[in-house]
Amino acid sequence: MHRQKQHSTDFLFSFLLLITFALFALVLAGTGALVYQNSIQSLDENYTSRTAVSYVAEKIRQYNSEGLISLSEVEGLPALKLSSDEDAGTAASTYIYFYDGHLCELLVRAETTPLAEMGTELVELSAFTMEPEGSLLRVTALSPDGGELSLLIHPVDMEETILR
Numbered sequence: 001m002h003r004q005k006q007h008s009t010d011f012l013f014s015f016l017l018l019i020t021f022a023l024f025a026l027v028l029a030g031t032g033a034l035v036y037q038n039s040i041q042s043l044d045e046n047y048t049s050r051t052a053v054s055y056v057a058e059k060i061r062q063y064n065s066e067g068l069i070s071l072s073e074v075e076g077l078p079a080l081k082l083s084s085d086e087d088a089g090t091a092a093s094t095y096i097y098f099y100d101g102h103l104c105e106l107l108v109r110a111e112t113t114p115l116a117e118m119g120t121e122l123v124e125l126s127a128f129t130m131e132p133e134g135s136l137l138r139v140t141a142l143s144p145d146g147g148e149l150s151l152l153i154h155p156v157d158m159e160e161t162i163l164r
Contacts, residue, residue: 048143052103052123053151056080056096056130056139060153063094069155071130074099074106075116080130080137083110095119098128103141 063069063082072081072095079097084090091110096103097119104119127142133152140150 044145046143046147046149048123048125048145049141049147049149052125052128052141053139053149055103055122057151057153059094059096060137060155064155071132074114074119077116078130079114098125101125103128 059082060069060080068083070081070083072079074095074097077097077099079095082094082096084092084094093108093110093114095106095108095114097106097116098104099116099119101124102121103123103125104116104121106114106116106119108114108118124144125141126144126146127140129138129140131138131140136152136154138150138152140148142148
């Protein structure tokens, strides 16, 4: 009789240990899922603003020669104008601007008047600004999720170029 009571206690202890392990595994998996979800949400919040600012910075680096970068307008909207080198053949201008909730890019011949609706939508944003700060250009993007990113870019001869 004593033997059977000890056998029940061993079984009960093993069963409780198994239940404890299962509960611990579930809590650990749930915590891991929450951490992963928060990480993905944080990345998504900043993705569009980082993409927009990085795109503009790379375009400025591509056109980073004297007199090729200026602030302009496309139908009254502030725009970054990137002019092609006229020595390369056909003169063209690329305009980057914020229109209808999107960062847009438009490539036209230099003599063509740009129209805002003709641009290619690059990324959806809540707001986008480009402002000169001395010899620097501050580019700020606000994603629809609220992620904001600002970057200072230093193009060649920015003061002379921007003020044209």
